[in-house]
Amino acid sequence: MKKNNRPEWVPETGGSEFTTNVMNGITSRHDGLYEGKLRTSPKIIKPKLSVDDYVNGILDHNLSIFSKAITLVESNSQAHLELAQKVIKKILPHTGKSIRIGITGLPGAGKSTFIEYFGSYLCDLGLKVAVLAIDPSSKLTKGSILGDKTRMEKLSRQPNAFIRPSPSGGTLGGVSRKTRETILVSEASGYDVILVETVGIGQSETTVRSMVDFFLLVLLPGAGDELQGIKKGSVELADALVINKADGENIQRAKLTASQYRNSIHYLQPYTEGWEAKVLTCSALTGYNIDKIWELINEYITFLKDKNLFQKRRNQQVLEWVHSIIQEELIQNFYNNNNVKNIIEEVEPRVLSGDITPTIAVSDLLNAYYSK
Numbered sequence: 001m002k003k004n005n006r007p008e009w010v011p012e013t014g015g016s017e018f019t020t021n022v023m024n025g026i027t028s029r030h031d032g033l034y035e036g037k038l039r040t041s042p043k044i045i046k047p048k049l050s051v052d053d054y055v056n057g058i059l060d061h062n063l064s065i066f067s068k069a070i071t072l073v074e075s076n077s078q079a080h081l082e083l084a085q086k087v088i089k090k091i092l093p094h095t096g097k098s099i100r101i102g103i104t105g106l107p108g109a110g111k112s113t114f115i116e117y118f119g120s121y122l123c124d125l126g127l128k129v130a131v132l133a134i135d136p137s138s139k140l141t142k143g144s145i146l147g148d149k150t151r152m153e154k155l156s157r158q159p160n161a162f163i164r165p166s167p168s169g170g171t172l173g174g175v176s177r178k179t180r181e182t183i184l185v186s187e188a189s190g191y192d193v194i195l196v197e198t199v200g201i202g203q204s205e206t207t208v209r210s211m212v213d214f215f216l217l218v219l220l221p222g223a224g225d226e227l228q229g230i231k232k233g234s235v236e237l238a239d240a241l242v243i244n245k246a247d248g249e250n251i252q253r254a255k256l257t258a259s260q261y262r263n264s265i266h267y268l269q270p271y272t273e274g275w276e277a278k279v280l281t282c283s284a285l286t287g288y289n290i291d292k293i294w295e296l297i298n299e300y301i302t303f304l305k306d307k308n309l310f311q312k313r314r315n316q317q318v319l320e321w322v323h324s325i326i327q328e329e330l331i332q333n334f335y336n337n338n339n340v341k342n343i344i345e346e347v348e349p350r351v352l353s354g355d356i357t358p359t360i361a362v363s364d365l366l367n368a369y370y371s372k
């Protein structure tokens with residue numbers, strides 16, 4: 001320490017215990033204010049990533065860029081949407097290599113717990129696993145599905161796992177676009193298995209079915225369809241049913257439930273021609289039969305590939321997606337149209353009072369829509 005930079009009260013013989021230093025003063029004006037140019041703190045400008053930065057980061061498995069790419073895909077801003085589309089177009093040749101699995105079932109059936117065990121099992125096999133969710137109720141419940149990553153504490157600690165809660169906001173179509181594109185980004189970044197969780201109520205089930213290869217319905221032991229609130233339609237969408245919570249006192253009940261489902265499935269139209277949905281019992285708590293479920297999925301994928309159905313179905317799904325976007329956009333455009341907005345409130349009561357028929361009402365509304 002320079003001697004002349006020490007306060008005057010430091011003794012001549014003072015050692016390093018007197019660490020206080022004196023800074024040189026500044027030249028000031030008569031009012032005490034600094035005369036020179038004030039130094040402002042440097043602006044922190046986050047460099048914007050280019051399309052190629054995103055693409056290279058995704059392909060190089062750069063986790064930070066990968067996460068940014070997902071955020072980009074999930075953004076609702078038009079500028080981000082355009083950038084995201086450019087990125088997706090470039091990564092497309094590197095997508096499609098994963099196995100996409102949908103998991104559905106009523107709240108409390110144990111989907112998240114199942115994914116936690118199953119996902120960890122796959123990671124232990126050396127696979128990279130991405131867990132996504134579609135939760136149409138998330139606007140109300142602030143994301144019940146995967147809203148809380150602690151439900152998947154073990155899996156979220158796995159370096160080979162990536163967990164993303166349901167994107168929030170927007171229509172189901174918007175949410176499904178984000179999830180589909182997140183699947184593509186995950187695949188390009190080397191994820192081998194994609195698990196998409198959804199609740200077994202409403203449209204979201206059909207939506208998830210249309211973006212996965214394999215669809216698993218998680219059920220509880222002991223209760224029949226009616227008690228479980230499961231619609232026949234949900235069972236018909238599934239490639240396999242698992243009766244979860246087959247542990248402790250529930251083992252026998254789970255077996256019985258499984259055999260009941262096996263019997264009733266014969267009468268249903270299989271979702272995949274030639275593949276009758278398989279029924280297994282499992283426990284997401286003890287891990288019982290988790291390995292069998294993975295075996296079954298592989299058997300199913302082999303079946304699809306042998307019949308040349310794997311790529312055929314994926315192609316169909318892409319085209320269905322295109323058409324569903326068109327439908328959604330057109331409907332939105334129709335209801336946002338000012339001419340339609342102007343007359344719809346008069347038209348509706350006239351239909352109800354019998355003044356005009358529904359067909360005439362539609363024709364009036366469409367004429368309003370098409371008139372300049």
Ligand SMILES: Nc1nc2c(ncn2[C@@H]2O[C@H](COP(=O)(O)OP(=O)(O)OP(=O)(O)O)[C@@H](O)[C@H]2O)c(=O)[nH]1
Nearest residue numbers: 106107108109110111112113145244245283284285
């Ligand atoms: N005994 C037993 N309990 C289980 C099993 N799987 C899940 N549970 C319990 O069931 C409860 C619900 O599990 P979740 O995994 O949150 O169910 P979920 O289907 O994801 O529910 P939502 O996300 O709300 O639709 C939790 O308390 C779990 O600990 C199981 O195999 N055996």
Ligand SMILES: [Mg+2]
Nearest residue numbers: 111112145146
């Ligand atoms: Mg859950």
